[in-house]
Amino acid sequence: MNDVKFSVAIHILVMIATSSVDVNSIALAQSVGTNPSYIRKILSLLKKRGLIESHRGKSGISLVKRPKDISLLTIYEAVEEQEPTFFQIHQHANRHCPVGKNIKEMVFPIESKLEKQISESLASENLADVIERLGKLIEKEN
Numbered sequence: 001m002n003d004v005k006f007s008v009a010i011h012i013l014v015m016i017a018t019s020s021v022d023v024n025s026i027a028l029a030q031s032v033g034t035n036p037s038y039i040r041k042i043l044s045l046l047k048k049r050g051l052i053e054s055h056r057g058k059s060g061i062s063l064v065k066r067p068k069d070i071s072l073l074t075i076y077e078a079v080e081e082q083e084p085t086f087f088q089i090h091q092h093a094n095r096h097c098p099v100g101k102n103i104k105e106m107v108f109p110i111e112s113k114l115e116k117q118i119s120e121s122l123a124s125e126n127l128a129d130v131i132e133r134l135g136k137l138i139e140k141e142n
Helices: 005-018 025-032 036-048 072-079 098-107 111-124 127-141
Strands: 052-054 061-063
Touching: 005 025, 005 036, 005 061, 005 072, 005 127, 025 036, 036 052, 036 072, 072 111, 072 127
Parallel strands: none
Antiparallel strands: 052 061
16 A cells, blocks of 8 residues: 555545534645645545535535445545555566566565455455544543
């Protein structure tokens, strides 16, 4: 997993699901610690995948599905442009070189197994599980 889009997307979705007031990109950006334009980029990806809805000119964003019906894999796939990965492989190796064209299979034969495990783990967890863990963490703090 190479980017923070996934964790930001989870942060956004938890905020939307648990907030008692309408949230917008400015409020979400303040919570995430980034700028509203980055939040709008993530929101656009989530909306494109049918996870959220928002209406132009109207404040607030809402979930389209219940948190228990949104798997972490669905969120990952909504914001990332690749399958879940564990290792980074250099992308521009010489394809005419026997080492370059076989680097992934040669060095990381277990990567496909790890990727499958990551996907299965993400599919087995959902947004409701994350929200439940948040509640327990908040209880511990108090």
